[in-house]
Amino acid sequence: MTRLFGVIVATSVALVSALIPAAIANAAPPSYTSSSITAPGNLGGGVAVDSSRGLVYFAARFSNAIYAYDTTTLALVATIPVPNQPIDIKVHPTTGHLFVSQYTENSTQGSLSVIDPDTRSIISTLPTGLSPVGVTLSKDNTRLWVGNYSSPFLSVFDTTDPTAVTALPNLPVANSAERVTEAPDGTHLYLMPSSANKILTVDRTSGATTATWTGTYGSPHQVEILPDGLGVATVQLGSQTPVVDPAAGTTVSNLAIANSYYASQDQSQDALFITAPWISGGSVVVVDSASKQIIQTVPASLAFTIATDPVTHRTFTAGINNRAITVLQPRAVAPTVAQDPLDQTVSDGDTATFTAAANSLDPVTTQWQRSSDNGTSWDDVSGETGDSLTVADTTLDMSGYLYRAVFTNSVGSVTTAQAALTVVPVPLTVTSPIDVTVAEGETAEFTSTETGSGPATVQWQSSSDGGDTWSDLAGSTETTITIEHADYSATGSRYRAVFTNPAGQATSDPATLTVTRTTPTPDPTPGPTQDPKPTPDPSTTPDPEPKVDPGATPNTVNEQAQAPTDSATKLATTGAPALSAGLALGALFLLGGAVVLSRSVRARRS
Incomplete structure (x- = not known):
């Protein structure tokens, strides 16, 4: 295995002195400080971060163990025994299972072990080729490739179920390889041949070589794909670190970093980290991934493998053959504005929303403020401490208010640009009166209503010529007009309401008044008076029935x-x-x- 990591120290130091820029460019990523931890045993293997659990794992090849550290406290959490020189490690981003290649010995069949993140024990071990090294997990987490340093094939595994990983047919390739990088489209792999000065593009399914990159690639270790689609190829024996176009397989520029080994990124900070074990006893070179400019070189003892935690923004390196763990921590700075709020225009009564954002490596608080005097003074909006401010039930008198957000962290504060609120009145909608018919002398009423921005006024009008001309009715400024003692002569008159609010005027449809006249009916001629039904006089008693002599003959x-x-x-x-x-x-x-x-x-x- 010594041939994999062999270096020519005298040559490297001379090249580094000639290539490191005298001044560091002022770029977007923050500046970093470093601190160190001493591991229980020699490292020499890969590094992997489990952000969901807040852990970072170190493969201690020369100590036959995996060390687990807390990414925040940097305390050692667990030591997981792995028997046969664990050399590289990857973490399943969903389940947290660890995939560890075991190098074993030079030109000796190795293996892949799967470790349960909860029990921290090996749950399965599967065979690989000779001297396995690099472990690559596909973007969809269903495939895993292991580069075999002494076998002309890639070991392939199905990781759809991390608890039951199965071996798939080996993928034959033109050269034995340390590791591969998956192409952005997932159809190809970029392969770093063992002890060869080239990089190959191979078909993911067949393993056939589809392109050989042109350029100088002295013992390449890794291709790190950047957000813009370009990549950086770390080369152990190169005088420079190439910036490449993976799709074309060509070098587009070079970074002045000699003898680079591995790389990682903090994409939220546009930061690329490249290990260089032989720069001043070991360094991590920080590069602006957007501009491709070197911005800082941070001391890191024999910096070899590397991984970055996107949550804490810490970067961890393991020494090439020592117990040194180096932690790069971004320096705390005041937040910067990532997004200013925008002006908002809403209708009267609607809701306006303002949104702002800040960049801050430290925890940041937010406070929204409002100005009602064109920015002369500002007041905090009570309870509004989120990324968005919601202004509900807007009114016309709020038009012209200004809003802004103030972001604060442990170092300082930053204020966004102000955004204006414009509230426009809602146009009127009118409900028209209806026609009315009354008898002469009765009362008639017409009613019309409106909806829209207030305040609204109303003026009733009348027309006596069929609507050709209209005249205001003095004092008729309510939604209902009353016409008392309607006269027959008013029949056919029309009435309408004219409403006015800040949005303009709206006129109702006219309604017609109809007044009916009642013709008098003469009383009928009185007839002769009829006697009422006679009422018996109680004082008059009819004569009693004549008495008949019982002996007499009926008469x-x-x-x-x-x-x-x-x-x-x-x-x-x-x-x-x-x-x-x-x-x-x-x-x-x-x-x-x-x-x-x-x-x-x-x-x-x-």
């Missing part, structure tokens, strides 16, 4: 004389209009006569 005359009495009674109770009181009296006299006659007859018989 027919008497019976006949009595018969009219029943008829007269019937006429009296019917209430017939023609029967008068005189007739009733005559009937009584007739009855009395009959009684007298009857008595006379009886007297003669006796």
Whole structure:
């Protein structure tokens, strides 16, 4: 294995002295400080970060162990035994499972071990080729490739289920390889052949070489793809570090870094980190990944492998063959504005939203402020401490208010540009009155309403010529107009309402008044007065029925004389209009006569 990491120290030092710029460019990434930790045993292997668990793992090849450290406290959390020279390590970003290549010995079959992140124990070990080194996990986390330093193939594994990793057919390649990098489109792999001065592009499925890169690549270790699609090829025996176009397989420029080994990125900071073990006893060179300019060289003892935590923005390196762990920490600086709020225009009553953002490596707080005097003075908006400010239920008098955000961290504060709120009135919408019909002398009412921005005024108008001309009705400035004692002459008049608010005017449709006239009806001629139904006089008692001698013969005359009495009674109770009181009296006299006659007859018989 010594041939993999062999170096010519005297040559390297001379090249570094000639190539490092005297001044560091002023670029976007922050500046960094470094601190060191001493591991329990010699390292010499890969580094991997599990951001979700807040852990960083170091493969201690020469100590047959994996060391787990807390990324915040930098305390050693666990030591995981791995028996056969663990040399590289990758972490599954979802489940946290560790994939560790075990080099074993030169030209000896090695293996891949899978470690459970919770039990921190090996759950499976699968065979690889001879002297396995680099571990590469695909972007979709379903494939894993292991470069075999002494075998002309890549070992391939299915990692769809990290708890049950299975071996797939080996991928034959033209040269044995230390490791591969997956192309951005996922169709090809960039392969770093063992002890060769070239880089190959190979088909991911067949392993066939599709391109051989042109340029100087002395013992390449890694291709790190940058956000703009270019890449950096670290070369152990190169006098410079090439910036490459992976799609074309060509070098587009060079970084003045000799004998580079591995690289990592903090993309949120546009920072690229490249290890150089032989610069001043070991260094990490910080490069602006956007401008491709070197901005800083940070001491790191024999810096070899490297990984960056995007959460804490710390970068960790392991020494090439010592116990040194170096931690790069960005220097705290005041926040900078990443996004200013924008002017907002909304309708009266609507909601306006302002958004701002800041760049800060340290925790940052936000406070929104408002000015109602064109920026002369500012007041904090109570409770508004988020990235967005929501202004609900806007009113016309808020138009012209200014808003801004103030971001603060442990070092200082920064204020965004101000943004203006414009509130425009809502146009009027009118509900028109309806036609009204009333009788002459009655009251008529017309009503019209509006919706829109206030305040709104109303003026009623009338027209007596069918709507050709209109005149304001004095004092008629309410939503309802009342016309009392409607006159017949007003029939056909039209009425409408004209509303005015800050957005303009709106006029209702007209409504027509119809007044009806009632023609008087003469009283009918009085007829003769009819007597009311006679009411019996309780003081008048009819004569009692004549007494008949029991021994006498019934008198027919008497019976006949009595018969009219029943008829007269019937006429009296019917209430017939023609029967008068005189007739009733005559009937009584007739009855009395009959009684007298009857008595006379009886007297003669006796």
